[in-house]
Amino acid sequence: MAEAHSAVAFSFAITHDGWDVNFDREVLYLVWESGIRSWKKRLARFRNSVHNGVYPGHLQSLYVLWTLLVAAHFAGFSVPFGLVQKALAVLPSNSTMWQVIACLLAALTMWLTVIFLMRYLLKLLLMYKGWMYESRAPGSKISLKTMLWISVVKVLSGWNKPKLYSFQGSLPRLPLPAVNDTMKRYLTSVRPLLDDDNYKRVESLAKEFEETIAVKLQRYLVLKSWWSSNYVSDWWEEYVYLRGRSPLMVNSNFYGTDAILLRPTNIQAARAGVIIHLCLKFRRLIDRQELEPIMLQNMVPLCSWQYERLFNTVRVPGIERDKIVHYQDSTHITVYHKGRYFKVLVYSRGRLLKPAEIQVQIQQILDDKSEPLVGEERVGALTAGERSHWAHIRQTMFNRGHNRTSLHCIERAAFNVCLDDFDYGYDEKDPSKLDEFGRVLLHGKGHDRWFDKSFNLCFSKNGFVGFNSEHTWADAPVMGHLWEYVIWCELEIGYAPDGNTLGAVESPPPAPIRLQWDLGHEDLLKSIDVSYNIAQKLLNDVDLRILMYTNYGKGFMKSCRVSPDAFIQLVLQLSYYRDAGRFCLTYEASMTRLFREGRTETVRSCTIESSEWVKAMENPNSTIQERMELFVKASHRHQLGYQDAMAGRGIDRHLFCLYVVSKYLELESPFLQEVFNEPWRLSTSQTPHGQTSMLDLKKHPKCVSAGGGFGPVADDGYGVSYVIVGEDLLFFHVSSKKSCPITSSSNFVKQIERSLKDVQDLFKEYKKQQNGVKSSK
Incomplete structure (x- = not known):
């Protein structure tokens, strides 16, 4: 075969006439090129490693400091802490060259000390997550604490242009929540899904778990959180993906x-x-x-x-x-x-x-x-x-x-x-x-x-x-x-x-x-x-429908003064309730990349507040005022849950790691079995859009991706991905299984369209009422 022949770059044989050598110059040249390119990449990686290792400092500042110390030393000024004299004491001689080298060692010591102090300070500052909870509403004020934090962070990170991995050493580790806090959040999240008897049963299981084996499991997680870069990510990759x-x-x-x-x-x-x-x-x-x-x-x-x-x-x-x-x-x-x-x-x-x-x-x-x-x-x-x-x-x-x-x-x-x-x-x-x-x-x-x-x-x-x-x-x-x-x-x-x-x-x-x-x-x-x-x-068996919604988008949601993501999640809760006649455990992916090696956390979007709003929307006797107040309350609750997930205060990754440790220790927990037997019948995710400043929709308004999607997680559930791509454009990707008699992606898309319109009408009617009240006054 021609392909096989061209793959042979070098061959030799021993004959009666001596060595018979054959080689393909072109292929050998490609091998040479590949080696040169590989070494160039290694040198680039080494240079980047040095840059990232001293970020937010810069090598040029070392050269400047070295020059100043040489000038100070030869001018007769005393260098702080006698670093130059201490260096000379261990060097071979006091010649001019060795004095210059001693100044270099002194400069390097001072420079590295300052750099690592800056890096540690930046890491401590990045542990602060209070800025996430500050109100972004027009006219709201930022707290003094956050203002000071912003100023210091900008000073520390603004000295030098960062490379892709420059901040890796300064990112904090994902915090390990207390078991008690996770239990409280979990019980709150399942309350709208359970009747009184089932809720008391789960509450009892949670209390028993917290007071017994959870203490031992948590100790192991504490050790892992101290030792590893991220106490979740390696196990998440291993057991959720690779062992599937x-x-x-x-x-x-x-x-x-x-x-x-x-x-x-x-x-x-x-x-x-x-x-x-x-x-x-x-x-x-x-x-x-x-x-x-x-x-x-x-x-x-x-x-x-x-x-x-x-x-x-x-x-x-x-x-x-x-x-x-x-x-x-x-x-x-x-x-x-x-x-x-x-x-x-x-x-x-x-x-x-x-x-x-x-x-x-x-x-x-x-x-x-x-x-x-x-x-x-x-x-x-x-x-x-x-x-x-x-x-x-x-x-x-x-x-x-x-x-x-x-x-x-x-x-x-x-x-x-x-x-x-x-x-x-x-x-x-x-x-x-x-x-x-x-x-x-x-x-x-x-x-x-x-x-x-x-x-x-x-x-x-x-x-x-x-x-x-x-x-x-x-x-x-x-x-x-x-x-x-x-x-x-x-x-x-x-x-x-x-x-x-x-x-x-x-x-x-x-x-x-x-x-x-x-x-x-x-x-x-x-x-x-x-x-x-x-x-x-x-x-x-895949039933996939994509909805391109053009009646409104981010612009209208912002005018409602609520988080666009919370807006969509409430629409999905209403749509599912209308489709299935019940509430369900809802998964929304949130990132934890504010922490080193962070991946995702779960936002449980079905909350007590969202279920109360959905019931009000389906109750013909509820007023516009009641529905509006419940919507705002539910959107704020959802936004808080999303912020908690991003800040490392989520529920599911902590429970997941406790479950992994229990399996390693061969400890059975009725509570953990209860948690991980619950199906995510509604799995949702917002497709990221506008992560960088590259996309200019004013210049190219049609340069918008329709987003993407994924398959259903549960056999009797939906997979919903959505993207908010413009002021007046939304996309929903809805998947389910045709073999399930109680799900239909087409029907769910219709419910989403209906819910989007109903929420829009709710805000319009509320504004009319507010304007009517103002005019009557």
């Missing part, structure tokens, strides 16, 4: 959509060329740490730990547990098209290929008329099926030959690209096509995505794009950051009038290499079919 044996597709992976109101080109290869190039530029920003960390209120940093595994990462299946494997570098991507896999080199002669060059490579794949090998078209279904089954097949059938080489090529790629051979996307004349767009991104055909990769880029034949992302390595905001960068920069780069990429291709880029497989073994084909059938059953 069910398919990743639908159950774990999530998706994100294009900026659907824009389609800069309908040429598939051109769109792929630009998007792939921009993703790789983002990777370069991460590698060089030139990406600025996200700062809340432009002063409080979020943990950037999750960015490290965005590229060159794969989830490798195991019999009992999977593992996340991250490669330091990768110079290629893999591309799937019409059942075939290709390796595409994205660097040539030490530089990243331009969009026009990548378009040429993609077009070569689209023009390739070769047929898939036996079993090749559906081999990706193995990543969509049961994890233990895939692990067994990987260990026995992919451990040698072409299968091993091709598998490693896919797993070591920067990311995977799927060139779909059919149209999908947004159609203004038929918004219902968004449902198909979401389904294609969530699960595709069940075999045309490599679900183990950190993310797959999916390109439709007509130029739309989206992604499917594995969830273990990071949470949605990280992918959202990449997606904002890509969508915005694509507008900046632009396309030629004919829809192709800009720029000329001066020399042919490296040609795509078709991956080879040996999948014809009967047992292997049967194993692929097993995973494929599971994937088909799973994806055919």
Whole structure:
């Protein structure tokens, strides 16, 4: 095979005539380039490590201090604490050179002392979370304590421009709540879901747990919170994700959509060329740490730990547990098209290929008329099926030959690209096509995505794009950051009038290499079919609906002077009650990235206050005034719960860790069993939008992504993702299972539309009444 021949860079043989040496200069040159690039990255990492290690200081301040000490010493002034003389006492001589070195040692001592004091002070300051609870309403005043805190934080963090990981050493650890506090919050959260008898039973279980084994379990968590960077994240990744044996597709992976109101080109290869190039530029920003960390209120940093595994990462299946494997570098991507896999080199002669060059490579794949090998078209279904089954097949059938080489090529790629051979996307004349767009991104055909990769880029034949992302390595905001960068920069780069990429291709880029497989073994084909059938059953059961709501958006919510997130969550509570006739345990994801290695915490959105408001909305005898007062009260309660979750005062991660310790110690707890047997019938998440200042919706009002979604968490529940993308635009992604007779995504979307209108009418009627009262006075 030509591919196999080109892969041989060097060979030799002993003949009667002596040594027979063969080598391919081009391949050896690529090896040389790869080594040079690798060493450059190592040097950059070392330089960044030094920068981050002394942040918020700067090396230049050391040079200035050294100069001042040299000048002071030779001018006869006494250096503080006699540091120069103490250094000279241990140096070989008192010559001029050694005096200069002694000044350097003194400067280094003083400089490091100040730097570490600043870092420790910044860490103490970042532990303060009172600023989160300050009212942001117009005309409200900030407390003196918070004002002083803001001033000091800005001074300490404003000396030097931060790199991506500059604040990592200054971020505080996630605090461990007291058991008593968690019990109180838990009981309050389940009160609207239980009748009096059941509530008393759970209250009794909680009291027994708190007074018995919780004391012992908490001691272990205290030790873990002292010893580890984050007492939750490693166990969360291990037991919630890596030990899960069910398919990743639908159950774990999530998706994100294009900026659907824009389609800069309908040429598939051109769109792929630009998007792939921009993703790789983002990777370069991460590698060089030139990406600025996200700062809340432009002063409080979020943990950037999750960015490290965005590229060159794969989830490798195991019999009992999977593992996340991250490669330091990768110079290629893999591309799937019409059942075939290709390796595409994205660097040539030490530089990243331009969009026009990548378009040429993609077009070569689209023009390739070769047929898939036996079993090749559906081999990706193995990543969509049961994890233990895939692990067994990987260990026995992919451990040698072409299968091993091709598998490693896919797993070591920067990311995977799927060139779909059919149209999908947004159609203004038929918004219902968004449902198909979401389904294609969530699960595709069940075999045309490599679900183990950190993310797959999916390109439709007509130029739309989206992604499917594995969830273990990071949470949605990280992918959202990449997606904002890509969508915005694509507008900046632009396309030629004919829809192709800009720029000329001066020399042919490296040609795509078709991956080879040996999948014809009967047992292997049967194993692929097993995973494929599971994937088909799973994806055919998905009921996904996407609502594009244009009657109002963030603008109206802000005019109501309530948190937009609280507004939406109350709408969802009303919608679920109308759909199911009851309340349910509701999950809303909140981040804990204000702490080192923080991931998420649960906001229990179904509260006593929200249930009272919903009942008032359904009670025809309740007045507008009553409904309005209950709505404001419920929104404030929800906002407080969200703030508590972000500040490390949540409920569920603490209970989760107590549960893990109990399993390690083989201690049974009826209370913990009760907690973790409760299904999350309504699982919700707000898709992050506008994380950076890059997106300028005033300049490009149509540059808005429709957000993304995920599958239902419970068999009889809903998965709801929503994004507030503009002053007058909302998107809801609602998923459920067709096999469940009591859920319907279509009906739930109708209830959301109805609830949105009812809440809008509530505020309008309330304002009319208020204006009427004022005019009568």
